[in-house]
Amino acid sequence: MRSLYSSIIYILQAILPVSGLFSAKMKLFVKGRKDIFSTLRNQLTDKDRVIWFHAASLGEYEQGVPVMEELLKKYPQFSLVITFFSPSGYEIKKNNAFAKATTYLPLDTPTNARLFLDVVHPELVFFIKYEFWPNYLTALKKRNIKTVLLSGVFRESQPFFKWYGKWMLKSFEAFDHYFVQDKTSAIAAKTLNLHPVTISGDTRFDRVSRQIEMDNTLSFISAFKANQLCVVCGSTWPEDDEVLTTFINNHQSDTKFIIAPHQIKPEKIKVLQEKLEVKTVLFSEKEGKALSEYNVFIIDTIGLLTKIYNYADIAYVGGALGTKGLHNILEPATFGIPIIIGNYFEKFPEAKRLQQLAGLYTISNQKELDDILHKLLIDQKFRSQTGMIAGHFINSNTGATRTVMEYISGLYG
Numbered sequence: 001m002r003s004l005y006s007s008i009i010y011i012l013q014a015i016l017p018v019s020g021l022f023s024a025k026m027k028l029f030v031k032g033r034k035d036i037f038s039t040l041r042n043q044l045t046d047k048d049r050v051i052w053f054h055a056a057s058l059g060e061y062e063q064g065v066p067v068m069e070e071l072l073k074k075y076p077q078f079s080l081v082i083t084f085f086s087p088s089g090y091e092i093k094k095n096n097a098f099a100k101a102t103t104y105l106p107l108d109t110p111t112n113a114r115l116f117l118d119v120v121h122p123e124l125v126f127f128i129k130y131e132f133w134p135n136y137l138t139a140l141k142k143r144n145i146k147t148v149l150l151s152g153v154f155r156e157s158q159p160f161f162k163w164y165g166k167w168m169l170k171s172f173e174a175f176d177h178y179f180v181q182d183k184t185s186a187i188a189a190k191t192l193n194l195h196p197v198t199i200s201g202d203t204r205f206d207r208v209s210r211q212i213e214m215d216n217t218l219s220f221i222s223a224f225k226a227n228q229l230c231v232v233c234g235s236t237w238p239e240d241d242e243v244l245t246t247f248i249n250n251h252q253s254d255t256k257f258i259i260a261p262h263q264i265k266p267e268k269i270k271v272l273q274e275k276l277e278v279k280t281v282l283f284s285e286k287e288g289k290a291l292s293e294y295n296v297f298i299i300d301t302i303g304l305l306t307k308i309y310n311y312a313d314i315a316y317v318g319g320a321l322g323t324k325g326l327h328n329i330l331e332p333a334t335f336g337i338p339i340i341i342g343n344y345f346e347k348f349p350e351a352k353r354l355q356q357l358a359g360l361y362t363i364s365n366q367k368e369l370d371d372i373l374h375k376l377l378i379d380q381k382f383r384s385q386t387g388m389i390a391g392h393f394i395n396s397n398t399g400a401t402r403t404v405m406e407y408i409s410g411l412y413g
Contacts, residue, residue, distance in 0.1 A: 002167060028090075040116075044079070049077055052125045053125075061082070092302065125145055132172070150404065151400065179407075198403065202350065203400040224297050231255060234305050238322075244257070244259065257295065
């Protein structure tokens, strides 16, 4: 089966350049994988002691950051190499502050795996969350390179729990340790006879908990919010925007709304603007404007959302009303504010747990959004209690990084 899998990957590698003609994202996917090996050879030397982190995309990268920070602090003799599978992660974090080299991961063929390990020569590897590439794992096992799963998630919908994916489990012998997010994942891993497994928690809690200690001041947001309640709608998709704009148009009040769409292409922003019947200002057009006079602030840029949550009284986090995938709920939760999301969040255990604690509410239609958002806006006690639960949820789940670093200390002292 592994031979069949590898053959399919080789075929995909051959035809992917054609797909780049029809999709901007695929064009980045293909272009970014050109000249990876020569680029790495120019960036790394044989003397570098390399620790390699692989992340699928931006969310997984954020899970790796707390461990990267601690590693470089405690073991400055190491150089980090970070790889991404997705353009949405690489394009945003290719100039990160941690790595000596940041690239796309070459596709999972035996040849690519061998060449990549020849050039990068890592002595420790972290795969984050649920990145399992059989040929890379097999190559790591053959070279006896220490390999760790960080903030891992196991669930029975994954292919290696099915009869047709059992062949993948042989490559899992590469992992020296599995650090998983929760008990459910630990139990699932046990059914596959994977070991050793440690329930460390999710390193993202450590990442977001530090945000509250930083300077989150944004003068233009302060000017916009003034002394009004503010709802921050982060990483929204069109289906999110549909219900949000309807609420805003039908419940005109002094409440301020900040919308940070996931897609910031001008044509997408224009569609969003046209749906709104209240005074709206764009980040790109804010200069010289009396911002306090506007009802809605659309953030048509990236990199500001985490700090903007500091100004929120309520947060709506996008992605779960459709099938795009829920975005990060932990960023707003760390500021101790109530959170609203869509109802498709089965793959996000942190959202399930926070919902059970009553720090997060889900909606599936316009009426449900209207009801919960109206209640949060008019009932200050309810709003405060819900936000307090969210903040406590973050504080009580930190410590995953410390657990992982204790393991690394056992390797390097």
